[in-house]
Amino acid sequence: MNRKKFLKLWVVFMGVFALFLAGCSDESSGKGGDNSDATEITLGFYSSGSADEKMQELIDKFEEQHPDIKIKTQNAPYQQFFQKLDTQIAGGTAPDVWLSDGVFVQKYAERGAAKDLTDWINQDLNKDDYYGLDFNKGPNGKYWAVPQGIQIASLFYNKDMFDKAGVDYPDDSWTWEDLKEAGAKLTVDTSGKTANESGFNSNSVNQYGLTFFSITEGWMTVLKSYGGGILDESLQESVIDSPENKEAMEYIVDGMDRGIFTDPSDLQAFQSAMSPFPSETAAMRIGIYARVLAANETGVNYDVTVLPKGPEGERFSPVIANSWIINNDAADKKAKAAWEWVKYWVSQDDVQKEWAELGEAVPVKKSVAQSDMFLNSGDKPENKEAFLESFDFAGTLDVNAVWSEWVKKTGDNFNRAFLKEASVDEALERADKEVQKVLDEFYENQ
Numbered sequence: 001m002n003r004k005k006f007l008k009l010w011v012v013f014m015g016v017f018a019l020f021l022a023g024c025s026d027e028s029s030g031k032g033g034d035n036s037d038a039t040e041i042t043l044g045f046y047s048s049g050s051a052d053e054k055m056q057e058l059i060d061k062f063e064e065q066h067p068d069i070k071i072k073t074q075n076a077p078y079q080q081f082f083q084k085l086d087t088q089i090a091g092g093t094a095p096d097v098w099l100s101d102g103v104f105v106q107k108y109a110e111r112g113a114a115k116d117l118t119d120w121i122n123q124d125l126n127k128d129d130y131y132g133l134d135f136n137k138g139p140n141g142k143y144w145a146v147p148q149g150i151q152i153a154s155l156f157y158n159k160d161m162f163d164k165a166g167v168d169y170p171d172d173s174w175t176w177e178d179l180k181e182a183g184a185k186l187t188v189d190t191s192g193k194t195a196n197e198s199g200f201n202s203n204s205v206n207q208y209g210l211t212f213f214s215i216t217e218g219w220m221t222v223l224k225s226y227g228g229g230i231l232d233e234s235l236q237e238s239v240i241d242s243p244e245n246k247e248a249m250e251y252i253v254d255g256m257d258r259g260i261f262t263d264p265s266d267l268q269a270f271q272s273a274m275s276p277f278p279s280e281t282a283a284m285r286i287g288i289y290a291r292v293l294a295a296n297e298t299g300v301n302y303d304v305t306v307l308p309k310g311p312e313g314e315r316f317s318p319v320i321a322n323s324w325i326i327n328n329d330a331a332d333k334k335a336k337a338a339w340e341w342v343k344y345w346v347s348q349d350d351v352q353k354e355w356a357e358l359g360e361a362v363p364v365k366k367s368v369a370q371s372d373m374f375l376n377s378g379d380k381p382e383n384k385e386a387f388l389e390s391f392d393f394a395g396t397l398d399v400n401a402v403w404s405e406w407v408k409k410t411g412d413n414f415n416r417a418f419l420k421e422a423s424v425d426e427a428l429e430r431a432d433k434e435v436q437k438v439l440d441e442f443y444e445n446q
Helices: 003-024 051-065 078-091 102-110 118-124 159-165 176-186 219-225 243-257 291-298 332-347 349-356 385-393 403-418 424-443
Strands: 039-046 069-076 097-100 146-158 205-211 282-288 302-305 317-326
Touching: 039 078, 039 332, 051 069, 051 332, 051 349, 069 078, 069 332, 097 102, 097 332, 102 317, 102 403, 118 332, 146 159, 146 332, 146 385, 159 176, 159 282, 176 205, 176 243, 176 282, 219 243, 219 317, 243 403, 243 424, 282 291, 302 385, 317 332, 317 385, 332 349, 403 424
Parallel strands: 039 069, 039 097, 205 282
Antiparallel strands: 097 317, 146 282, 146 302, 146 317
16 A cells, blocks of 8 residues: 555544544533533522632532533622623523512513412422412412522511510510510619610610611511502502501601610711621611621520511411513523423422532421521521411511502601601602502502
8 A cells, every 4th residue: 555545544543543532522511511512501699708609619519410401690789680681681681580679579570570380389399388478479370480499577676675674585385575674674764774764865865675677677577467558469559558567667756766676867976877786786676687797797695586576477488589581582491491490499309408508598398497407507596486486477577569658658757757857647648659659650550
C-alpha cells in the first residue's frame, strides 16, 4: 500500500473512532457532562444571606436528579429583586419560575403573569400532605402558586419579664382583654411604675406590654378576631367601616393611649420597628415564624402560644405563604421543567428538612413540620406546636392585585387614630373611601 493511500485510510479511521467515542460519552453525568439537549430554565429568588448557599446546594441536587434540566439563577436583595421583576414582567423577560413573597401572589395572578397551576396540583400533589396550598387560591378557586415556606403568626412572650412581674404565662384561654390586663402589669415607666399603678407616666415608658407593628404583626389580627377585616370575599369591596372594626380599633387605641402597646411614634425610637421584643423592651409581640431567628440570636428567654380570642371567641392568625410561581409566558417545555422543580421542592422530605434547618419558615410538607426535627430541634421556642395549631384559624391578609396600595391607605389612616390625630370613626370612614377608590380604579378597568 502506498503512503498516500495509507494516510487517507488513517484519516477515515480516526473520524469513525472519534464519532464512536462521542457516542459513548456520558452527557448526563452531573457537571462533568454537557447535555446539549437539556432544558434550561431561569429561577429567580430574593437573596437572604446564608440561605443563598443552601438554595444553590438544593439546585445542584435537583440537577443531579434531573439531568435533562439545567437551572440558571437570578437573585438580588428583596427590594431590588421585586423592582426588577416588575420591569421584567412588563418587558416579557421574567424568570421561568420565581420565589414570590406571599402577599404578591394574587398581584401576579390577577395581572396575568402567573401560570394557572390548578390542573398540575390536582394531578401531582396530595393536598392533604401540605400546609398552605389554599392560601394561593384566588376567589375563582384557581391555584396560582405552591408554597416554598410558611410564615404564620403566634404570640411571642418573654418568660423572664413575666416571671419578674409575677404574671402567669399566656395560653390558649386568653382573650385580647386578658392580654391587655396582663400587659398593664408588664408595662413599666422610667420611674418603675406599672401601667395599672397610680402615677404611671404613659409618655415615658421603659418597657411595653405588647409591641404592635403594621398589618401583619399588628392591626389585622385584632380586626379579624373581632369579626372585622378589610375586604369582602370577592377581595374587591372594602368592609373597613364596620361596627366590628370600630370595636377592635377602640381596643387598640386604648392600649396605646395607656402606654401598654407601642404606637407608631414609640417605634421611631428603635433601630427597627421589629426590634422591641428581641431587645427586651417589650414583653409580648404578635410575630410570624421568621421572628424566632432574631429572638434566638439575642438570647431572649421566650416561648410562643396561639394568639388571643376576640369577644365572640374567634381567633385569627395571619399567614404569608411565600411561594413558587411559574411564568405564564414560559414555553411549555420550560413550564413543565419549572413544575418539576416545584414538585422537587415540596414533595421530597430531604429537601424540606434541609431548608427547615435554616429556621426561616414553617415547612410546607406536613410530615416534616410535624416531625421531631422541626418541633423538637432544641432551639427556642419550645412550643413550636403553637404555629401548627394556628393553621386551624389562619387566613391571608386579604391579598389581591392592589394589596400594597390599599395597605398604605389603610395604615396611614389607622395611624392617625393611633396617634390621636383623628377619631376612630373618622379613620375608618376615610380609610374605607380611599381603599374603595383604589379597588375601583383597578377592577373597573379589568
